[in-house]
Amino acid sequence: MGSASSAQKPKGANKDKKYRIAVMPGDGTGPEVIAEGIKILKAVAASEGLSFEWIPYDLGGERYKKTGEILPGSALAELRKVDAIYLGAIGHPDVKPGILEKGLLLQLRFELDQYINLRPVKLYPNVDSPLKNKGPQDIDFVVVRENTGGIYTGMGGASMVGTKDEVATQLMVYTRPVVERCIRYAYEFTRKRNRKKQLTLVHKNNVLTHCGDLWVRTHKEVGDKDYKDIKQDYNHVDACTMWMVKNPEFYDVIVTENLFGDIITDLGAMIQGGMGIAAGGNINPEGVSMFEPIGGSAPKYTGKNVINPLAAVCAGGMMLETLGEEKAGKRVEDAVFKLLSSGKMKSL
Ligand code: IPM
Ligand code: MN
Numbered sequence: 001m002g003s004a005s006s007a008q009k010p011k012g013a014n015k016d017k018k019y020r021i022a023v024m025p026g027d028g029t030g031p032e033v034i035a036e037g038i039k040i041l042k043a044v045a046a047s048e049g050l051s052f053e054w055i056p057y058d059l060g061g062e063r064y065k066k067t068g069e070i071l072p073g074s075a076l077a078e079l080r081k082v083d084a085i086y087l088g089a090i091g092h093p094d095v096k097p098g099i100l101e102k103g104l105l106l107q108l109r110f111e112l113d114q115y116i117n118l119r120p121v122k123l124y125p126n127v128d129s130p131l132k133n134k135g136p137q138d139i140d141f142v143v144v145r146e147n148t149g150g151i152y153t154g155m156g157g158a159s160m161v162g163t164k165d166e167v168a169t170q171l172m173v174y175t176r177p178v179v180e181r182c183i184r185y186a187y188e189f190t191r192k193r194n195r196k197k198q199l200t201l202v203h204k205n206n207v208l209t210h211c212g213d214l215w216v217r218t219h220k221e222v223g224d225k226d227y228k229d230i231k232q233d234y235n236h237v238d239a240c241t242m243w244m245v246k247n248p249e250f251y252d253v254i255v256t257e258n259l260f261g262d263i264i265t266d267l268g269a270m271i272q273g274g275m276g277i278a279a280g281g282n283i284n285p286e287g288v289s290m291f292e293p294i295g296g297s298a299p300k301y302t303g304k305n306v307i308n309p310l311a312a313v314c315a316g317g318m319m320l321e322t323l324g325e326e327k328a329g330k331r332v333e334d335a336v337f338k339l340l341s342s343g344k345m346k347s348l
Pocket of ligand 2: 263
């Protein structure tokens with residue numbers, strides 16, 4: 001976990017419009033969807049006057065199996081210097097769960113201090129949502145998930161493992177600076193999005209009285225002081241899962257802690273039509289961010305060419321926006337919208 005203030009300057013578009021992108025296709029269907037995403041990014045680059053240098057990294061399950069390496073220090077040092085990372089998927093059927101997820105994906109989030117996980121929940125035209133009677137006008141909100149703190153810090157421990165009295169703890173750890181930088185990002189994002197101008201904090205402060213209280217007070221204090229134009233709202237996380245299904249149109253921007261964000265964004269992906277369309281950004285607003293389709297490596301489908309690449313394409317669009325190339329990013333998003341509106345690509 002880092003601090004709220006950073007000596008680094010916020011990233012903006014490069015003057016020369018040249019970007020060095022680390023490409024990490026990863027495992028399973030990651031490489032095939034990233035290949036499609038790169039085609040789109042190349043096309044938009046050509047028409048928007050951008051240029052990309054693609055720097056490939058073969059990190060993932062296969063490399064781990066061959067060499068035992070997950071995230072070598074030399075690769076991490078290089079990744080600190082790129083403009084962004086474009087990631088396919090991490091997760092290999094022959095590697096015990098947790099090793100690659102923790103050693104690579106979470107490690108990159110922590111090391112590069114990507115403290116925001118930005119996950120839009122948007123239903124595109126002609127995409128089937130399992131929600132009856134809900135259309136694109138009803139499902140269009142964004143979850144700002146805190147991405148480096150909470151239970152994901154791994155603090156805690158176990159003792160007497162394997163005995164009848166075994167004890168295990170896993171702590172939800174938050175500091176004021178870590179909460180505040182996330183809440184501030186979410187307020188800024190809500191203002192910029194300029195829709196309902198409503199920021200819903202999702203937590204469980206009726207039970208998690210310490211962490212919940214820290215989030216609730218920070219949300220209120222920061223909002224009262226610096227974001228009077230944004231409406232403050234609060235939902236318990238269990239109620240939020242209910243409203244996401246019953247009245248998704250209610251939401252504009254949700255901000256939440258790490259584990260709650262993990263869970264509600266899978267629900268979000270489902271109501272927007274599934275993992276084939278859901279994209280996410282692991283963002284360090286002052287540093288190196290990483291963009292990924294959130295569907296995972298889907299090993300069963302590898303090489304069959306059946307996985308929808310639109311999530312990877314949308315992740316590429318988010319990458320452009322975060323790099324400061326908002327027009328180019330918007331063009332990717334518009335292209336996805338047009339393609340789906342045309343009905344040429346119906347089921348996902
Ligand atoms: C996600 C994933 C990861 C997480 C796993 C793979 C560690 O579920 O990006 O949502 O829990 O954050
Ligand atoms: Mn998840």
